Amino acid sequence: xxxxxxxxxxxxxxxxxxxxxxxxxxxxxxxxxxxxxxxxxxxxxxxxxxxxxxxxxxxxxxxxxxxxxxxxxxxxxxxxxxxxxxxxxxxxxxxxxxxxxxxxxxxxxxxxxxxxxxxxxxxxxxxxxxxxxxxxxxxxxxxxxxxxxxxxxxxxxxxxxxxxxxxxxxxxxxxxxxxxxxxxxxxxxxxxxxxxxxxxxxxxxxxxxxxxxxxxxxxxxxxxxxxxxxxxxxxxxxxxxxxxxxxxxxxxxxxxxxxxxxxxxxxxxxxxxxxxxxxxxxxxxxxxxxxxxxxxx
Amino acid sequence: xxxxxxxxxxxxxxxxxxxxxxxxxxxxxxxxxxxxxxxxxxxxxxxxxxxxxxxxxxxxxxxxxxxxxxxxxxxxxxxxxxxxxxxxxxxxxx
Numbered sequence: 380x381x382x383x384x385x386x387x388x389x390x391x392x393x394x395x396x397x398x399x400x401x402x403x404x405x406x407x408x409x410x411x412x413x414x415x416x417x418x419x420x421x422x423x424x425x426x427x428x429x430x431x432x433x434x435x436x437x438x439x440x441x442x443x444x445x446x447x448x449x450x451x452x453x454x455x456x457x458x459x460x461x462x463x464x465x466x467x468x469x470x471x472x473x474x475x476x477x478x479x480x481x482x483x484x485x486x487x488x489x490x491x492x493x494x495x496x497x498x499x500x501x502x503x504x505x506x507x508x509x510x511x512x513x514x515x516x517x518x519x520x521x522x523x524x525x526x527x528x529x530x531x532x533x534x535x536x537x538x539x540x541x542x543x544x545x546x547x548x549x550x551x552x553x554x555x556x557x558x559x560x561x562x563x564x565x566x567x568x569x570x571x572x573x574x575x576x577x578x579x580x581x582x583x584x585x586x587x588x589x590x591x592x593x594x595x596x597x598x599x600x601x602x603x604x605x606x607x608x609x610x611x612x613x614x615x616x617x618x619x620x621x622x623x624x625x626x627x628x629x630x631x632x633x634x635x636x637x638x639x640x641x642x643x644x645x646x647x648x649x650x651x652x653x654x655x656x657x658x659x660x661x662x663x664x665x666x667x668x669x670x671x672x673x674x675x676x
Numbered sequence: 677x678x679x680x681x682x683x684x685x686x687x688x689x690x691x692x693x694x695x696x697x698x699x700x701x702x703x704x705x706x707x708x709x710x711x712x713x714x715x716x717x718x719x720x721x722x723x724x725x726x727x728x729x730x731x732x733x734x735x736x737x738x739x740x741x742x743x744x745x746x747x748x749x750x751x752x753x754x755x756x757x758x759x760x761x762x763x764x765x766x767x768x769x770x
Contacts, residue, residue: 424685428753432746526687596703596719605720
């Protein structure tokens, strides 16, 4: 057997087994997407209720609360970047990191320091490779985030926010994550978490519906104290869930096209292998004929 | 008689919603009972049991770790950090 044919056979075999892996990963991703999307919508009632309450308190009461008031000068900003733990998800993590780079550049140009928090091994690898600093990293379970992680993230970010600048505190907090718009559209997005910009349009309150004049128990300050950390947690959790759904959707799409490419390659190599085999047969035949002719002549 | 529209949500899932005659909870200041027509309020919940007396079905309780609740025009939204339904709560779930 010719060496060329053997090489093609090996290529076909390895591409076939890779194709099987791609297919399996595509199936796993698509089976998980449904659950991830269900979790996004399951977190919505909580997020809506909490947004509504925060909007009501922030827009009515004249309470001065550190979380709602804009500091005079912003000297350091925290950036939380949500990426994936694993690759094979197309440009998912790269898109988020690119967006984060833009944000960091923008913040630097405004003369602010940046303190980075990372989620996902991909972000960690990106920063480690470039020798950049980051304050903290969380890895594991980016495709199925749990509320505990969101709570921990929220707690640490709020602690930093409460710190003075000199002690390493931050004056604003941004989150970079991938917004899950639909199965085919996921968009890297930046939101500013703190200081709070309560966007009324985000809650499902019709604009003409008046927010009731609430009574507070105990005092408005304490209610805000209890409410705002939960609001932050719920925003972070929602971002994590959307990121997880986006990751799975991106992975499914990437694996689908990888599988398709593998199929194309197999076809191409099969053709080449047949060609080589045929060439060998033809060559052998003409050698035999030539040999017979030489003997007869 | 008017009734309360109650909605209980936890951080990562929906717990219960339905019509109720009475909601009893514990705030950081003490116990509070909410009947239809209650003044709008926003309060911080302490850890403990919530009691809900639904229009149809029997009274049940939900254990919460903390959270807050809001009341406005007979709509009660309870936002709990972690809510566990006590038994016999399935009745009235929709």
